[in-house]
Amino acid sequence: MLSRDRLTHDRIWAAIDGLARRHGLSPSALARRAGLDATSFNRSKRVGPDGRRRWxxxxxxxxVLDATGTDLTTFLTLPLPDATPDAMPRITTAWAGALGPADLPEAPGEDFAFPGPDADRCFAVAAEGDALAPAYRDGDLLVVSATEPVRPGDRVVLHLADGGWAAGELAQRSARSTYLAGTEPRRVANADLAWIARVLWVRLC
Known part of the structure; x- marks a missing residue:
């Protein structure tokens, strides 16, 4: 008989992650196989903006059980992963994907483990070449959040609609543009901006 602790929020989501791993899939690939939206199982979808847990x-x-030929008992008894720091998607500045206002990127490559609060709402950006210069150098790794509010004085990363990047200290943001201060100040029209993310932590190379 299944015990009650099998039906907790964390246990259900861990079972989905475990089912994806069993079939060599990412959670987004599992969702697509089941005919669902690719972002259905994103970590950012598991907690709402108000902090309430989503099931x-x-x-x-x-x-997903039908798509993988898994019965409910097997699903609920999949082994839990060992306790580790939360993992988040890791992208490089060569990544050219889009990002919704409440989504994490569907990122290629390995996840990055980060033991910070709300890690499941963050992702890592690895600087390549001079994409984030002069604020950051080749090899620097940034943990950022695209859902955290940004204010003047915050360090931010901008991903542009044309695939370009910019980073620095946010000096001003209006309805029309975003202005970065620093040794090479830059103003970006919001119409040319794909998304903005607040820098929470940096590992310098």
Missing amino acids: PSTESIAK
Whole structure:
């Protein structure tokens, strides 16, 4: 008989992650196989903006079980992963994907483990070449959040609609543009901005 602790929020999401790993898939690939939106199982979807935990729907669970040929008992008894720091997507400045206002990037490559608060709402950006210069150098690794509010004085990373990047201290943001201060100040029209993320932590190379 299954014990009650099998039905906690963390246990259900861990089971989805475990099912994806068992079939050699990422959570987003598992969602697509089940005919769901690719972002259905994003870590950013598991907690709402107000901090309330979101549960996957029974319909979503039924679809992934059907798509993988897994019965409910097996699903709920998948082994839990060892306790480790939360993992987050890790992208490089060569990445050219899009990002919704409440989504994490569907990033290629390995995840980055970061033991900080709300790590499941963050992602790591690895600077390559001079993409983030002069604020950051080749090899620097930044943990950022695209859902954290940004204010003047915050360190931020900008991803531009044309695939370019910019980074620095946010000096001013209006309805039309975003202005970065620093040794090479820069103003970016918001129409040319794909997203802005607040820098929470940096590992210098």
